[in-house]
Amino acid sequence: MATSSKEWQKLRTEDREVVERYLNEVPVKLGALAAALGVDVKISSLPLNISGQISKTPAGYEIKINRHESRQRQRFTLAHELAHFLIHRDTIDRLGGTLTDNVLYRSGASEQIEFEANRLAAQIVMPEEALRQEYSKYGDQISEAMVDLLAEHFGVSKAAMEIRMAA
Template structure:
């Protein structure tokens, strides 16, 4: 459960902001977006679209995150974190906007989508919070307890399995 290499691309201020939201679980990802000056909007997006980040004159950072209102809460949380990842890592490439499909594919390269996915996982499931949950709930970091970790962090079981490497 190492932190991804993408963290090295962030400024000290950005890291401090993220870490401030990782003191308790689940990570308040909407609050984190707001702390970066992003506005999060639940929208009726097409079925195969999970989210988007678009230029906006109404948010402090100049971008809005749109999230498909019809998807599960765990999916919406990951989408917000994924779009925050695009903002932090690829803001110079957003241009007129980035729309991500349910497989987190967009006009950006597969490498950039993978970077945003790793950043989202690091934001929502930091190693220190996983260890804290293990301690608080008195459960080991094993596949047997993936559901408990996923529920505590409000992420999907699949995302939690990937994060734990099980």
């Protein structure tokens, strides 16, 4: 099931095909997705105010995720950095080969770039079709308990789920 957002359209066809293969199973296996895209992921000791980083290396691209943040947060950060890989490779190059995201997902790239990365990340960790299927189990009633269950099901924070549901 294709996602039709603006960010989604920016993916290269070959990358989009890889990503789509991983969106049918929830929680989305982000580590396996990164590997399939040829991106190395390292869980690292980064400074406290840094959530993640993506760098161009001689071999390709490498993502570092701050090991000191919660598991759900690490998942979203990985999706955010993968989004930069998927649609912002030119920006990474332009900024000298490294993008470092602080805890607010600000990196020195433009706000627009960070907005796109957050939107695409949300679509990857909370895929539209899977979300729709979960919604249908609960009917129209959106409750606090439902948000909790959905967040747990997708392996994201409650805040991330609330933002996704409002989108």
